[in-house]
Amino acid sequence: MSSKKCAGCLNTINTSECMNCFVCRQWYDLDCANLAVKQFRLLTDGRNSWKCAGCRNKEPKGNNTETPIRPEQPTTRAKSKISQISPAAVGSNITTRNKRRPQSPARQLPEHTEEDDDFPLTGKALRAIINQEISSKLSTILLEQKNLREVVDGFQQNISFLSEKYDELKSALEEKSEKIASLEKKNNVLQESVQNLTKRLNNTEQHARANNIEVQCVPENKSENIINTVLNIGKVIKSNIKDADIAHCTRIAKKDSDSNRPRSILVKFNTPRLRDAFLASAIKFNRSQPENRLNTSHLGATDKPLPIYVVEHLSADNKSLHAAARARAKELGFRFVWVRNGHIFMRKSEDSDRIFVDNAEKLKELY
Numbered sequence: 001m002s003s004k005k006c007a008g009c010l011n012t013i014n015t016s017e018c019m020n021c022f023v024c025r026q027w028y029d030l031d032c033a034n035l036a037v038k039q040f041r042l043l044t045d046g047r048n049s050w051k052c053a054g055c056r057n058k059e060p061k062g063n064n065t066e067t068p069i070r071p072e073q074p075t076t077r078a079k080s081k082i083s084q085i086s087p088a089a090v091g092s093n094i095t096t097r098n099k100r101r102p103q104s105p106a107r108q109l110p111e112h113t114e115e116d117d118d119f120p121l122t123g124k125a126l127r128a129i130i131n132q133e134i135s136s137k138l139s140t141i142l143l144e145q146k147n148l149r150e151v152v153d154g155f156q157q158n159i160s161f162l163s164e165k166y167d168e169l170k171s172a173l174e175e176k177s178e179k180i181a182s183l184e185k186k187n188n189v190l191q192e193s194v195q196n197l198t199k200r201l202n203n204t205e206q207h208a209r210a211n212n213i214e215v216q217c218v219p220e221n222k223s224e225n226i227i228n229t230v231l232n233i234g235k236v237i238k239s240n241i242k243d244a245d246i247a248h249c250t251r252i253a254k255k256d257s258d259s260n261r262p263r264s265i266l267v268k269f270n271t272p273r274l275r276d277a278f279l280a281s282a283i284k285f286n287r288s289q290p291e292n293r294l295n296t297s298h299l300g301a302t303d304k305p306l307p308i309y310v311v312e313h314l315s316a317d318n319k320s321l322h323a324a325a326r327a328r329a330k331e332l333g334f335r336f337v338w339v340r341n342g343h344i345f346m347r348k349s350e351d352s353d354r355i356f357v358d359n360a361e362k363l364k365e366l367y
Contacts, residue, residue, distance in 0.1 A: 007052070008032030017041075021052040028052055044123040198317070205315040206342035210272045211247070212313035213279060215265040217306055219296060226251065229299065230267050233308070236298045239281035245274050266313060282310035312339050321357065328363045 004013045007026035017040055019033040020026070030040055033052070043050075218229060226249045234241040248268040254261070269275045286293045297305035314322060322337075325344050329337045336347040344357045346366075357363060 006032050007054075019047065019050050019052075021055055022049055023051055023055040026052065044126070047122075202315050202317045203342075206318060209313040209315065209342070211269045211275050213267050213269070213275055214252075214311050214313045215267060216261075216309040216311065217296075218262060218265055218299070218308055219301065219306070220251070220262045226265055230265065232299055233294070233310070234278065234281070237278075237281040237285040237294065237310075239278045241269075241274065241278060245270055279310060279312065312342065314339065314342065318342060318344065321360065324360060324363055325357050328366060332366055334366075 004018070004027045005011065006013055006018075006029045007021075007024075008028050009032055011029070013027055013029050015029075017030055017037060019028050019030070019035065019040070021028065030037060033050075035043070215230065215233065227243060227246060230246065230249055231241065231243065246267060247270050248266075250266055251263040252266045254263055267278075269278070282294060294308045294310070295305040296303070296308060298308075318339075322339060322344050325346055326337050328334075329346055332348070334346050334348045335350075336345075338345055346355045346357055347353070355362075355366070
């Protein structure tokens with residue numbers, strides 16, 4: 001970069017912010033050119049026609065024929081000024097100037113290139129630079145916009161795909177929901193049908209047992225005659241039954257094989273009236289002798305007497321319901337639980353009403 005010297009202060013100019021006189025082609029820094037930095041930057045086209053102070057002073061002055069002639073004797077105020085200049089100049093038409101102020105050190109500004117010195121920045125060049133920058137930024141924005149549009153298009157495709165899949169899943173779900181609702185309805189109908197059929201089957205099984213009784217807790221013996229045992233029980237309870245009144249008599253298998261309780265005796269009478277008469281005699285005997293209810297001693301057993309129970313022969317479902325009723329009665333403090341013609345009844349006390357128990361849900365409702 002070529003060095004330049006200010007024609008005013010003779011200091012080296014180290015910045016591009018300077019002025020070149022288009023007449024004498026000499027360089028001046030901004031202080032000697034009497035320009036502020038802001039004025040210099042606003043001065044674009046006028047830099048090429050700028051004149052230094054020396055060249056402006058050399059230009060011919062305007063017509064000064066009307067200028068008054070200086071008086072030969074200066075005034076008092078003028079004398080004080082004249083006394084400050086040399087004697088040779090007193091009384092002459094010489095205009096004196098104040099002594100030049102010392103030049104301040106050159107300001108440290110950013111370095112500039114030689115191209116900046118040779119080609120000052122004009123308004124046209126500035127507009128070209130701005131247009132170039134705007135074009136560059138605009139191209140970048142358009143490229144980013146294109147990339148963004150591609151990304152958005154990809155998102156839209158994905159959203160469309162997901163929307164289609166969602167519609168398919170929604171349609172399938174609605175179809176499955178309708179099928180499930182239909183199956184639930186059918187299942188409810190089937191459950192009601194099963195419950196009705198189960199109830200009818202239980203009633204049928206219980207009706208088939210209308211001639212039967214079950215004698216529980218009678219000790220077993222290998223050489224026993226079950227029919228004679230039943231006839232002896234009839235004599236004890238004063239029931240006038242005969243061998244011909246018994247259609248069938250046998251022991252039935254235990255539900256719990258680990259139980260020490262003897263197998264029950266199943267007795268099938270010829271008619272339901274014979275069965276009911278036998279049951280009534282057993283109930284009457286136990287009521288008449290509450291301290292000596294029917295037990296093994298009445299059959300001639302010498303061991304410790306054990307109670308003997310004469311009950312109706314219940315179906316499997318009724319037996320489970322009867323056991324649940326006894327457990328619930330014990331829990332709630334009910335005193336009476338009995339069976340009549342295959343039906344289960346409960347009563348909390350002698351004065352309370354009887355309760356017919358036909359299913360397990362009825363037991364849950366008791367309190």
